[in-house]
Amino acid sequence: MKGLGFIGAGNMGEAMIRGILAAKLIPPREVVVLDVRPERGKELGKNFGVSVARGMADLFRKCDTIVFAVKPQGVRDVLRQVPAGTAKGKLFLSIAAGVPTRVFLSALGEGASVVRAMPNTPAQVGMGCTGLFFARGVSREKKAWVRKIFSSFGEVGEFSREELLDVVTALSGSGPAYAFLFIEAMADGAVRAGMGREEAVRLAAATVEGAARMVRVT
Structure with missing residues (x-):
C-alpha cells in the first residue's frame, strides 16, 4: 500500500x-x-x-x-x-x-x-x-x-x-492520568520524609513500572 x-x-x-x-x-x-x-x-x-x-x-x-x-x-x-x-x-x-x-x-x-x-x-x-x-x-x-x-x-x-472502544477509552485512555497522580502522591510522601524531589519521582515511577511488569509475568 x-x-x-x-x-x-x-x-x-x-x-x-x-x-x-x-x-x-x-x-x-x-x-x-x-x-x-x-x-x-x-x-x-x-x-x-x-x-x-x-x-x-x-x-x-x-x-x-x-x-x-x-x-x-x-x-x-x-x-x-x-x-x-x-x-x-x-x-x-x-x-x-x-x-x-x-x-x-x-x-x-x-x-x-x-x-x-x-x-x-x-x-x-x-x-x-x-x-x-x-x-x-x-x-x-x-x-x-x-x-x-x-x-x-x-x-x-x-x-x-x-x-x-469506549471502555478502552476509560481504561487505558484515561488510566495513565491516574498512574501519574499515584506516582506524584508517592513522591510527595517521600519528599515530606526528607528525600529530594528528583530522586523521589524516579523511585516512585520505577516502583510502578516494576509492579506493572510483575503483573504481566505472574
Missing part, C-alpha cells in the same frame, strides 16, 4: 509517526501530513523527514492509508472536505475518541475500509496501549497492516464489539 497520510499532526499523530518510522514500516517521505497549522507540518518535516501535503486532494492522491488524528469535534468538518470519489479502496484509521465508525462509513461511501482505534499517551515513549475495532469489510491484508502500525509503539488489543 502506498503512502500513509495523517490528517492532524498533534502529539498522538507525532507519536504514531515516531513509532512507525522507528520500526521502518515505511520510508519517511511516504508519510504525508496535513495540519491546519502550516508550521506544524514544516516542524515534522524537519524532525522526521516526512512530506507535507498541499491540501486534502494532494494527501488523498499520495496515500492509500489515512489516519484521522483530529479532535472528535472536528471529525465531521474534516469529512466534508474529503474530495468526492477518492475514498474507495482506501484504508481509514480514526483515533478520534467517541466517534463511531458509522460516521466515517456514511461520509466516505462504499468501498472505504474503516478502523477505529484508541491509543493512549504512553505511545509518545513507545509504550502505548491501543484498542482496535475493524468495521465490516476490512480485508485480512489491511488488518495485518493496521496491527503493524499500532504495534510499532506499544501493545494492541482487538475487540469485536465497537462499544468496547
Whole structure:
C-alpha cells in the first residue's frame, strides 16, 4: 500500500509517526501530513523527514492509508472536505475518541475500509496501549497492516464489539492520568520524609513500572 497520510499532526499523530518510522514500516517521505497549522507540518518535516501535503486532494492522491488524528469535534468538518470519489479502496484509521465508525462509513461511501482505534499517551515513549475495532469489510491484508502500525509503539488489543472502544477509552485512555497522580502522591510522601524531589519521582515511577511488569509475568 502506498503512502500513509495523517490528517492532524498533534502529539498522538507525532507519536504514531515516531513509532512507525522507528520500526521502518515505511520510508519517511511516504508519510504525508496535513495540519491546519502550516508550521506544524514544516516542524515534522524537519524532525522526521516526512512530506507535507498541499491540501486534502494532494494527501488523498499520495496515500492509500489515512489516519484521522483530529479532535472528535472536528471529525465531521474534516469529512466534508474529503474530495468526492477518492475514498474507495482506501484504508481509514480514526483515533478520534467517541466517534463511531458509522460516521466515517456514511461520509466516505462504499468501498472505504474503516478502523477505529484508541491509543493512549504512553505511545509518545513507545509504550502505548491501543484498542482496535475493524468495521465490516476490512480485508485480512489491511488488518495485518493496521496491527503493524499500532504495534510499532506499544501493545494492541482487538475487540469485536465497537462499544468496547469506549471502555478502552476509560481504561487505558484515561488510566495513565491516574498512574501519574499515584506516582506524584508517592513522591510527595517521600519528599515530606526528607528525600529530594528528583530522586523521589524516579523511585516512585520505577516502583510502578516494576509492579506493572510483575503483573504481566505472574
